[in-house]
Amino acid sequence: MALDRWVALVLLGICMAYGYTAWFTMDATLPPIMKRLAVWPSSFPKVLSIVGIILCLIVLSGIEKGEEKIGDIDYRRLGDYHLGQALALLGLMVAYALLLRPAGFILATSGFLIGGSVLLGERRWITMIVVAGIATLGIWYLVQEVLGIFLRPLPFFMGV
Amino acid sequence: MLEGILLGLSTALSVQNLLMVIGGCLIGTFIGMLPGLGPMSIIAIMIPVAITIGDPSTALILLAGVYYGAIFGGSTSSILLNAPGVAGTVATSFDGYPMARKGKAGKALTIAAIASFAGGTIGALLLMIFAPMLSTVALLFHSAEYFALMIVGLSAIAAFAGTGQVSKALLMTVLGLIMATVGETAQFNAPRFTMGLMDLQSGFGFITLAMAMFALPEALYLVLNPSRSSQGKSGEIKDLRITRDEAKKITPVIGRQSIQGFFIGVLPGAGATIASFLGYAVERNIANADEQKEFGDGSVKGLAAPETANNAACTGSFVPLLTLGIPGSGTTAILLGALIALNVTPGPRLMVDDPQIFWSVIISMYIGNVILLILNLPLIPYIAKVLAVPRNFLIPFILFFTLMGAYIGQNNSTELLILVGFGVCATILKFADYPLAPLLIGFILGTMLEDNFARSMNLYDGASFIWDRPMTLGLLVISVLLVVFPSYRARRAKARAAGIADGD
Numbered sequence: 001m002a003l004d005r006w007v008a009l010v011l012l013g014i015c016m017a018y019g020y021t022a023w024f025t026m027d028a029t030l031p032p033i034m035k036r037l038a039v040w041p042s043s044f045p046k047v048l049s050i051v052g053i054i055l056c057l058i059v060l061s062g063i064e065k066g067e068e069k070i071g072d073i074d075y076r077r078l079g080d081y082h083l084g085q086a087l088a089l090l091g092l093m094v095a096y097a098l099l100l101r102p103a104g105f106i107l108a109t110s111g112f113l114i115g116g117s118v119l120l121g122e123r124r125w126i127t128m129i130v131v132a133g134i135a136t137l138g139i140w141y142l143v144q145e146v147l148g149i150f151l152r153p154l155p156f157f158m159g160v
Numbered sequence: 161m162l163e164g165i166l167l168g169l170s171t172a173l174s175v176q177n178l179l180m181v182i183g184g185c186l187i188g189t190f191i192g193m194l195p196g197l198g199p200m201s202i203i204a205i206m207i208p209v210a211i212t213i214g215d216p217s218t219a220l221i222l223l224a225g226v227y228y229g230a231i232f233g234g235s236t237s238s239i240l241l242n243a244p245g246v247a248g249t250v251a252t253s254f255d256g257y258p259m260a261r262k263g264k265a266g267k268a269l270t271i272a273a274i275a276s277f278a279g280g281t282i283g284a285l286l287l288m289i290f291a292p293m294l295s296t297v298a299l300l301f302h303s304a305e306y307f308a309l310m311i312v313g314l315s316a317i318a319a320f321a322g323t324g325q326v327s328k329a330l331l332m333t334v335l336g337l338i339m340a341t342v343g344e345t346a347q348f349n350a351p352r353f354t355m356g357l358m359d360l361q362s363g364f365g366f367i368t369l370a371m372a373m374f375a376l377p378e379a380l381y382l383v384l385n386p387s388r389s390s391q392g393k394s395g396e397i398k399d400l401r402i403t404r405d406e407a408k409k410i411t412p413v414i415g416r417q418s419i420q421g422f423f424i425g426v427l428p429g430a431g432a433t434i435a436s437f438l439g440y441a442v443e444r445n446i447a448n449a450d451e452q453k454e455f456g457d458g459s460v461k462g463l464a465a466p467e468t469a470n471n472a473a474c475t476g477s478f479v480p481l482l483t484l485g486i487p488g489s490g491t492t493a494i495l496l497g498a499l500i501a502l503n504v505t506p507g508p509r510l511m512v513d514d515p516q517i518f519w520s521v522i523i524s525m526y527i528g529n530v531i532l533l534i535l536n537l538p539l540i541p542y543i544a545k546v547l548a549v550p551r552n553f554l555i556p557f558i559l560f561f562t563l564m565g566a567y568i569g570q571n572n573s574t575e576l577l578i579l580v581g582f583g584v585c586a587t588i589l590k591f592a593d594y595p596l597a598p599l600l601i602g603f604i605l606g607t608m609l610e611d612n613f614a615r616s617m618n619l620y621d622g623a624s625f626i627w628d629r630p631m632t633l634g635l636l637v638i639s640v641l642l643v644v645f646p647s648y649r650a651r652r653a654k655a656r657a658a659g660i661a662d663g664d
Binding site: 015059082128135149 | 212326327328330331334335337338341345348350352353380381383384385386550551552553555556557559560563564567568571573576577579580583584588589591592593594609610613614617618620621622
């Protein structure tokens with residue numbers, strides 16, 4: 001089965017869970033006064049769940065068959081691409097998300113920029129550190145001072 | 161109209177707004193030139209900046225400048241590197257790249273700039289004429305018609321998705337609508353579908369979703385497949401001048417394509433990409449035999465046609481956004497989200513309530529076009545140096561800017577995890593050839609669609625508004641036809657082709 005139909009299968013599951021919530025569990029918590037209205041919080045989701053399920057089934061059954069098109073990246077040969085690098089960068093983004101608050105903006109961001117370059121195979125350490133340092137401080141200044149959005153610069157144990 | 165223009169001039173010509181246009185165009189050109197980053201990603205990245213500015217006119221002027229700049233930058237990388245950053249400039253590379261290889265890169269860039277300028281300017285002129293007319297009509301619409309009109313818009317987007325893609329595009333739209341129902345709504349004041357998570361109480365963040373749908377998958381594609389960002393030698397760019405003969409050749413092309421491109425842009429879902437391909441095809445068909453041979457081999461007409469058409473279409477796509485509040489493309493959907501965040505509701509009332517926003521955007525379109533022509537063109541050889549930035553440095557920065565955009569909007573690091581999660585989902589959807597723009601448009605229209613639906617249901621105490629109001633019924637019938645007709649035709653064409661094959 002091609003990937004697009006697997007995706008449709010997953011989406012079918014999502015639509016069914018969504019539909020189950022809309023049809024069977026949501027209305028129980030509705031206050032009696034709201035029940036007099038012509039439209040309930042669950043009305044629109046009910047319609048959407050049915051349309052969604054029908055569309056998932058159409059894609060899944062392959063009624064509307066377009067010619068097989070291979071995009072810029074052929075997922076069947078995913079191993080031929082730099083999959084490891086992509087996954088490592090995603091991991092780095094998650095680490096950044098988790099560390100941004102505790103480690104402070106400056107440490108987390110320069111670490112992210114340097115780490116990203118290293119993951120992509122860059123080894124010119126001095127250039128990397130200089131570029132990351134200038135960019136981090138510049139962006140911190142812009143966001144904090146020009147846009148006025150608070151970003152804690154330093155790690156949590158060093159004050160602010 | 162005259163007082164409108166004067167109002168627009170007085171707003172757009174303030175020092176701050178002029179700087180915004182210039183800055184926006186430069187940033188747009190700069191980033192738009194990088195292969196793989198289209199206007200949608202750039203605008204998504206710029207939104208937090210625009211929202212912090214606070215003044216809706218200034219913010220919209222900045223974003224519109226970025227949009228134009230990105231389209232122009234995209235054509236530059238198409239011409240110089242044969243690496244279109246945007247789908248709308250793919251047709252530009254058909255004739256632009258051969259010209260550059262013949263050593264006429266400077267000439268090709270000039271033609272692209274002039275064609276873009278003319279397309280954008282004529283488009284803005286048409287926008288000035290048609291938008292007020294359309295919004296007068298739109299004032300007669302009730303919530304029932306709005307509901308129906310949004311359905312038409314959503315199904316038109318699916319209908320233009322191409323053969324074999326209609327059901328996928330519709331599925332994505334519905335998924336966007338489903339995502340829009342998460343969180344609290346104005347109508348009911350109770351959280352829905354939050355799965356008990358406090359972070360989802362206010363729904364999914366629009367900027368996070370925009371970044372996850374466009375910027376992140378593009379960046380991941382660049383990582384996965386380095387040849388996408390292959391940096392060929394950009395070559396020397398000199399001799400920007402074009403001859404009188406060439407000017408004579410492209411003038412009628414520009415005239416025709418500005419008008420055609422504009423009207424294609426007005427249609428929801430069609431947009432710059434279809435306009436540019438159609439413009440190229442039309443011009444090739446009506447050219448005489450000698451010129452036809454040149455197409456694909458460095459024809460000036462073949463370069464001018466898609467360039468004019470895509471810029472005119474970009475302007476045209478502002479018509480449904482500004483008059484009906486319905487975005488016709490991914491980019492205008494992002495602009496709509498930004499406007500709503502700035503407490504402006506685009507729609508027919510915009511011209512009555514906030515005329516300065518409407519007119520200043522139009523005036524800034526002219527200014528933006530002039531700036532692209534006189535400022536960017538001479539700077540292009542220098543701006544093209546950005547193509548020499550190694551991808552090892554570029555990609556971490558792109559990723560960092562998507563993270564920053566999502567973080568600044570909400571000041572919440574959970575948003576970053578949601579961004580990465582959705583980004584991975586969006587990349588998988590992209591692998592599977594699902595269009596992503598319908599999802600975002602569905603997400604943005606979802607709340608409005610439900611509000612109008614609920615309002616008309618309450619007014620008519622049931623679904624009777626569908627058959628009681630002829631205009632609503634008519635619009636809904638149109639939307640059904642829009643979906644059914646292309647798939648029916650595709651099936652019939654396929655059946656016929658299969659039949660012929662069987663006959664052999």
